[in-house]
Amino acid sequence: MxxxxxxxxxxxxxxxxxxxxxxxxxxxxxxxxxxxxxxxxxxxxxxxxxxxxxxxxxxxxxxxxxxxxxxxxxxxxxxxxxxxxxxxxxxxxxxxxxxxxxxxxxxxxxAPEPKALRWSKLPFDVNVHAPMLVAQIDRNGNWGSVPIDQAVFPFQHLTLSPFANVFHYGQACFEGVKAYRRADGSIVIFRPDRNAARMASSAKRLAMTPVTKEFFMDAIVAAVKANQHLVPPYGTGAALYIRPTQIGSGEVLGVKPAGKEMFFVLVSPVGPYFKTGFKPITLEIRLDYHRSGAGLTGCDKVAGNYAVTLLPTMETKAKGHSEILWLDVTNAMPEEAGSANFAWVKNGEIYTRGLNCGTILPGVTRDSNFTFAEALGIKVHEGDFHILEALTADEAFGTGTAVVVCPVGGLAYDGRTFVLNRGKVGPVTSKLYEGVTAFQRGDRNNPVLLEIERRNSGLLDRLEKEWIYSLAA
Known part of the structure; x- marks a missing residue:
């Protein structure tokens, strides 16, 4: 042998x-x-x-x-x-x-043996240094000049000039995608085409060259295939988090586009975003800071959106709250919860800020949850709503790739904490979480998915074709 x-x-x-x-x-x-x-x-x-x-x-x-x-x-x-x-x-x-x-x-x-991972105990963090994909733009402004199978490397540091645009003027955008292992052992990626479209929009906003949908899809598939052993087992509650990133890597001194750009895909197996798992969190409503405004980049997934939230979030967590519920610049309308979209429930119907405001992220998981809500007969209202309406909600939740659905049990506002649903997970929140996560895992016998199928015959089969990318064996 x-x-x-x-x-x-x-x-x-x-x-x-x-x-x-x-x-x-x-x-x-x-x-x-x-x-x-x-x-x-x-x-x-x-x-x-x-x-x-x-x-x-x-x-x-x-x-x-x-x-x-x-x-x-x-x-x-x-x-x-x-x-x-x-x-x-x-x-x-x-x-x-x-x-x-x-x-x-x-x-x-x-050689050192790979570190054993406790799948059900993983934090949402960098848990391994796994093989990554790295590509650069060619002279003609096109991606994909290097074959994908020659662009996957062991995890290592990048070489960038200290004059690289990303360090000075922040040309950087990224995405968050997840891959799951299903009961039959197959690996699926959840709605990566939507992430491809959003990343192209973010890059364009930052005067960078949009990565084509085809190259984006090929890149994340190559990264997942190179790390199939890191896709957590079915039933552990963990997933493989995928982080496509694009940066301005060329040297600049004056304020201008980098000219040279780099695209890379990182992966890490992760557990729940919050250590407490699927349990209600408390959001502090801040009036002294804002994450975006009209004409800015709130609707794009760019690095600067997150950098400006770090200090106020640290201050909020020091007070014992989990995250911030961001308001618009008039301090009237709720926009996002931490790094997730925000919604609340009143009399069995969902309310949330509309995407036409231009200051919130068009979340992929947000869209998935609202699609399931409407399939369950739950009406979704998108528009401009006052924060006082959220304070009297029956329940509330955040939604995003990292958290999927996160119940909100309290809103701290003007020196007072407004408790929602007695601080417990609400029925609509619970139903959406159960439905979306079951769909991602392929558990079609889940009661919520059975109800959706009963109400909308054939819908789940259509969404399986549109939302789920299965890796070929």
């Missing part, structure tokens, strides 16, 4: 700075190829036939050109990568060495 079962990644030790400049096929720009240290080594991390993780140190000169070239993705600190075609070659190469010389068994050393 072969000793080498699977090479998991390759790291080249040495510099490529002294090589000849040339244009690689599919590369975004000219790069230097060849290494100053011609004796530079290569570390292959692999799994042996006993399931142990090991490292074999080989020679750089053993690598064929098509493999060595893939390491030269501009913008990465280390020459390290996980291209699928390269790993296949490396596995065959190490097996050939072992069969001919036995060198793998003599020179390999044990």
């Amino acid at each position: 072969s000793l080498v079962q699977q090479v998991t990644h390759i790291k080249v030790r040495g510099s490529n700075e002294g090589g000849q400049r040339r244009k690689l096929e599919g590369a975004p720009r000219e790069v230097r190829t060849g290494f100053r240290d011609r004796t530079a080594g290569v570390d292959y991390t692999y799994i042996d036939n006993q399931g142990r993780h090991r490292v074999f140190s080989g020679r750089r000169t053993d690598m064929p050109a098509f493999v060595a070239d893939h390491v030269l993705n501009p913008g990465l600190v280390d020459q390290e990568y996980v291209g699928l075609s390269d790993l296949a070659w490396a596995t065959q190469h190490l097996n050939a060495l072992e069969q001919e010389h036995g060198v793998v068994s003599r020179h390999s050393k044990k």
